[in-house]
Amino acid sequence: MASDLNDGRPLTLRRWLRHLHDTDRLFVARAGVGLKFELAAVAKCLDGTKAVFFPGPGGHEIPVVSGLVSNRGWIAEALGVPASAVLQRFREATEHPVAWSEVDAGAAPCQQVVKKDVDIRADLPIPTHSEHDSGPYITAGVVIARNPVTGIQNVSINRIQINSRNRMAALLLPRHLHAFFAEAESRGEALPVAVVVGVDPLVLLASQAITPIDRDELEIAGALGGAPLSVVKCLTNDVRVPAQAEIVIEGRFLPGVRESEGPFGEFPKYYSAQEKREVIQIDLITHRRNPIYHTIIPSEMEHLLLGAIPREATLLSHLQKSFPNVLDVHLSVGGVCRYHLYVKLRKHHEGEPKNVILGALSGHYDIKHVVVVDEDVDVHDPRQVEWAVATRFQADRDLVVISGAQGSALDPSTTKVFGAAETHIPRQLQGLGAKMGLDATRPLEYGEYVFTKVIIPGSDRIDVDDFAASDMSDVIHLLESDS
Ligand code: MN
Numbered sequence: 001m002a003s004d005l006n007d008g009r010p011l012t013l014r015r016w017l018r019h020l021h022d023t024d025r026l027f028v029a030r031a032g033v034g035l036k037f038e039l040a041a042v043a044k045c046l047d048g049t050k051a052v053f054f055p056g057p058g059g060h061e062i063p064v065v066s067g068l069v070s071n072r073g074w075i076a077e078a079l080g081v082p083a084s085a086v087l088q089r090f091r092e093a094t095e096h097p098v099a100w101s102e103v104d105a106g107a108a109p110c111q112q113v114v115k116k117d118v119d120i121r122a123d124l125p126i127p128t129h130s131e132h133d134s135g136p137y138i139t140a141g142v143v144i145a146r147n148p149v150t151g152i153q154n155v156s157i158n159r160i161q162i163n164s165r166n167r168m169a170a171l172l173l174p175r176h177l178h179a180f181f182a183e184a185e186s187r188g189e190a191l192p193v194a195v196v197v198g199v200d201p202l203v204l205l206a207s208q209a210i211t212p213i214d215r216d217e218l219e220i221a222g223a224l225g226g227a228p229l230s231v232v233k234c235l236t237n238d239v240r241v242p243a244q245a246e247i248v249i250e251g252r253f254l255p256g257v258r259e260s261e262g263p264f265g266e267f268p269k270y271y272s273a274q275e276k277r278e279v280i281q282i283d284l285i286t287h288r289r290n291p292i293y294h295t296i297i298p299s300e301m302e303h304l305l306l307g308a309i310p311r312e313a314t315l316l317s318h319l320q321k322s323f324p325n326v327l328d329v330h331l332s333v334g335g336v337c338r339y340h341l342y343v344k345l346r347k348h349h350e351g352e353p354k355n356v357i358l359g360a361l362s363g364h365y366d367i368k369h370v371v372v373v374d375e376d377v378d379v380h381d382p383r384q385v386e387w388a389v390a391t392r393f394q395a396d397r398d399l400v401v402i403s404g405a406q407g408s409a410l411d412p413s414t415t416k417v418f419g420a421a422e423t424h425i426p427r428q429l430q431g432l433g434a435k436m437g438l439d440a441t442r443p444l445e446y447g448e449y450v451f452t453k454v455i456i457p458g459s460d461r462i463d464v465d466d467f468a469a470s471d472m473s474d475v476i477h478l479l480e481s482d483s
Pocket of ligand 1 (some may be wrong): 154155174211212213215217
C-alpha cells in the first residue's frame with residue numbers, strides 16, 4: 001500500500017504528499033476553509049500527527065498544504081535513514097554537496113504556466129496565520145539569490161509580508177542573503193531573487209543548513225537526495241530554482257527602499273514588532289499546472305523541526321571537532337528548537353562539561369541555555385534531562401553564566417532592560433543577553449550506588465501481552481465478593 005520513496009526517482013512535493021496519504025498521514029479538509037486564521041487553526045490542531053491538504057481555501061482555486069514534516073521520524077523517512085542517523089546523514093550532505101544539473105526552460109514543471117500581469121493577493125492563496133499578524137504572509141517561501149560578486153547562490157526561508165499587488169517586504173536576518181543585498185545596494189543595484197513555494201522536504205531542510213556563505217544550499221539538497229537536483233533558470237533573471245517546484249515568484253530586492261513589515265507571530269511564539277524592512281518588487285510568477293501552495297504554521301512542529309535538524313547537525317559536528325566524546329545533541333521543543341541545547345557527553349575529566357558548555361555557546365548565537373548530561377540520559381527526552389538537573393547538578397558549582405553576549409533578537413526577555421515604552425531597539429543591541437550552562441553530569445568516581453540509576457532487570461524488554469491472563473473469571477469472582 002505504501003508508495004516507495006526509494007525507487008530512485010527524485011523526491012517532489014507531490015510524491016511526498018502521496019506517500020503521506022498512502023500511510024494515513026494526510027488529512028484532506030473540506031473545500032473552502034477560510035484563509036484568515038481558520039486554515040492555520042485547523043493545521044495547528046493536526047500539528048505533529050498529520051499533514052493537511054486544503055482544497056479551495058477561501059474559495060481560491062489553488063489548494064494549500066501544511067505540516068509536511070511533523071516529527072523527526074518523517075524527516076528520517078524522507079532521507080531514507082533510521083531516525084538515529086538523521087544528523088549524521090545531514091552532516092555528510094553538507095560536507096559532500098552534489099552540484100545541481102540544469103534543465104532547459106520548457107522542461108521544467110515549475111514554468112508550465114507564466115503569469116506576467118501579477119496581482120499576488122489574488123494569484124495565490126496566502127493565509128493570515130496569527131491573531132496580531134499584519135496580514136497575509138508567505139511563510140514557506142524558499143528565497144534564492146546569487147552573490148553579486150561570485151554568482152554563487154544562497155537559499156534561505158524568510159518571512160514575507162504581502163504589501164500590494166506586486167510588492168512584498170521580507171525579514172533579512174544578518175546572514176548570507178542580507179550580505180548579498182548589502183553588496184548589491186552599495187552599488188545602487190537591485191538584487192534579483194526567486195521566492196519558491198512548494199518544494200519537497202529535502203529542499204526545505206537543505207535551505208536551513210548552517211554553512212559558509214558561498215555554499216549553494218541546493219547542492220546540499222542534491223546530496224540529501226542522492227542525485228543532482230534539477231534546476232531551471234528563472235525567466236526574468238539568472239537565479240536557478242528547483243525545476244520540480246510548484247510556484248516561483250521572480251523579483252528584485254529594491255536598493256534604497258524600505259517599507260513597514262510586521263507585526264508577525266514568530267517561532268518563539270511571540271510577535272516581531274513592526275519595522276522598516278527590505279522590499280521585493282515582483283516581476284513575474286510561474287507555476288505548475290494546477291499548482292499546490294505550501295504554508296508553514298509559525299512555531300508549530302514543521303517550522304521548529306526544519307530549523308532544529310540542520311542546527312543540531314552543525315552543532316554536533318562543531319562540538320565533536322574539539323570534544324570527540326560528545327555523543328549526541330538535541331534542541332528541545334520547549335526551547336523552541338533554538339535556545340535550549342542538551343548535550344550527551346562521555347565524560348573523561350571533571351572540568352570537561354564546562355569546556356563543552358563554552359564550545360556549545362560559541363556554536364550559534366541563538367543558543368542560550370546548555371545542559372550537559374551523561375551517557376545514561378536520553379537528550380531527546382526532556383523529562384530525563386530535568387531528572388539529571390534535579391539529581392546531578394549543584395548551582396554553586398555546576399553553573400556557568402556569561403553576561404552581555406549576543407543572543408536571538410526574537411527572544412523577548414533580552415528587551416527587558418529597555419522598559420515598557422521602548423519598541424525600537426538599535427540593531428547592535430537586539431538580542432543582547434545572558435548565556436547559561438548547566439553541568440548535570442555525575443562525578444566520574446562516587447561511593448557505592450550513589451549515582452547508579454535504578455533499573456528493574458528485564459523492564460526494558462518485557463512485552464506485557466505475554467503476561468496477560470487468558471481467563472479472568474476467578475479474579476472477577478474475587479472482586480465481586482465484597483462483603
Ligand atoms: Mn547560506
